[in-house]
Amino acid sequence: MSLLSRAAAATLFTLASAGPLQADALDVRIGYVQWIPDRGPVLSNIIPEPADSGLRGAELAIQDNSTTGRFLGQNFELSSDVSDSHDDALAAFEAMHSDGTRLFVVNAPASTLQAIMARASDDTLVFNAGAKDDALRTAECHVNLLHTAPSYAMLTDALGQWLNMRRWNNLFLITGPTDEDKAWADAFRRSANRFGLKIVQDKPWTFDADLRRSAINELPAFTQARNYDAVVVADVRGDFGEYVPFNTWLPRPVVGTQGMSPVTWHRAVEAWGAAQLQSRFENLAGRHMNSDDYAAWAAIRSVGTAVTQLKAAEPMELRNFLFTEQFQLAAFKGRSLSFRDWNGQLRQPIPLVHPNSLVAQAPFDGFLHPNTEMDTLGFDRPESTCRINR
């Protein structure tokens, strides 16, 4: 590297010349509000989720936007708040909103997101980078609410397509006790119906034993059935699901929230230039990029991409541009991403991963759609009552 130090002076010099080309600078402020409820004690608590999941993705996107913006005189600034409660998150939103911030990324449960939407002025644009609830995409839509986090239905459709493709048609479904688990399982039942899969056993998880001691005894008995091709686990917070693989009655693979999982993002995704995004993120955060990071990153990059193209930052102008054909988000998933005009959902491919590798990426060949194959995942226009661009 000593050879390169010689170039330092030249670098400084060129930095100055790379400055704004436009006379009037543009300042874009984006608020990031995060509240992740405590998951409660979980059995398989070996690898905890990072507390800054989502936030670091937002920070990386602001860096990406700013690197681009410096050539055009556009400055991007992030105000962020990681709250401890629903009320704190609302207070943080209100403080930023009364300071004049009108662009927001929210990584919080659906109820908090709804409360924020109720408090937002009509000229506020909000990106949901956390809540996966299907209802937010089918009935409870808001004109100024976009979703970069996929819905449960998009995730389970990705899995359903893959199971159909593999002809693993008979499934043993285990559903955990939380509302999220039930929402995931409901989405999967819908996917099973769509892709011709049969749920031969549909059992709620009711055990409260510590499976670190007894998984080997409990699970084989629990998964007894005459036959099935795979076990599907709905355990969103990771309570018991990690103990299902290799402990099933029949020697069968485990898919769902554990085993092989449909996700927004994963460190194993490296094609289509993703290796560069992963290494940028790791340099910034010192850890791997996860699904929450990606959803927050995609939201702020959507704003940045629109601002670059429009050379303006008025939120409603941005909002309308995001639904035009000119808007394309380059987001390292091998296709250009865009927002569904009926419900504001970012259409995107869904990787199917196991802990150390990418297995496949939905949508798969053969699942056809008149507009884009990506709309075979989640709620297509006729399946949603939302029409936010009437």
Added chain:
Amino acid sequence: MKSLFKHLALAALIGLSGPALASLAYVSNERDNTISVIDTQSMEVIDTLPVGARPRGILFSGDYSKLYICASDDDTVQVMDLATRTIIDTLPSGADPEQFALHPNDRHLYIANEDDDIVTVVDVKTKEVLAQIDVGIEPEGMAISPDGKWAVNTSETTSMLHWINTETFEIEKNSVVGQRPRHVEFTRDGKIAWASAEIGGTVHIFDVDTIEEIKLINFQIRGVPQDRVQPVGIQLTSDGKYAFVALGPSNHVAVVDAQTYEVLDYLLVGARVWQVALDQDEKFLYTTNGVSGDVSVIDVDQLKVIKSIKVGRFPWGVVIAPTS
């Protein structure tokens, strides 16, 4: 395997003594850390050469005696002597070099450092780093105008062309183009520059005098979803007749009329076609198909794909030496 290749190479050399004139195509295999050498006469791989980690961009020295290789994961540019087919030197390149371009002075190598958002300029003779220029995120494509005045870099995530003055090493202009610009190609007379935008699905035509976009080309292939049409590599015939544009995971190469900018045809090649190269008399076009791990050969007169040649894993770049 080594000795087998040597035999093949020997056979190829004997073949050279015949009346037919052979030339050699070099293909970098991103996930094999090798270069495949193809005899363009027999259209067969005659040698496979081990190189540094994750080889991507490759190009010749002005006299075709050396091959420069971006060994991305080794953070270096390797120099291969083509007479002996051995690595004889490395150049300081900055981190993660992906693509590069050599100035007509045969000395200044402009290297896009994908992970660091800079373009490094190295003197290949003295190995001195002359400048490091801050550009946008994920700099990728590099091209230098035939008169040597402009070095143009594309930055993928910033979606811009950065026009670098080669005398001052400063950016003079930035042009916003479609999403994920990958490659720039100048016409022989240097008046027009072609730039591909992979995710935008477009090719942008620039007037070099004014640095203004004068035309936008879109592509539509029957039966292929629009978001799989992803333009990457571009080659222009010197007679100004055709442009060939590799269209990524659509698995097609577009043939464009280089005067009217109309798309004339789409030719089906291997899977995920990225880079293209014409041989020296412009009879054949070679394409690297990353996912299928092969090279397709297109007959330029007939505009037909005539052969596919198996190479290493994830072939990335291709260059073809003049007839020897």
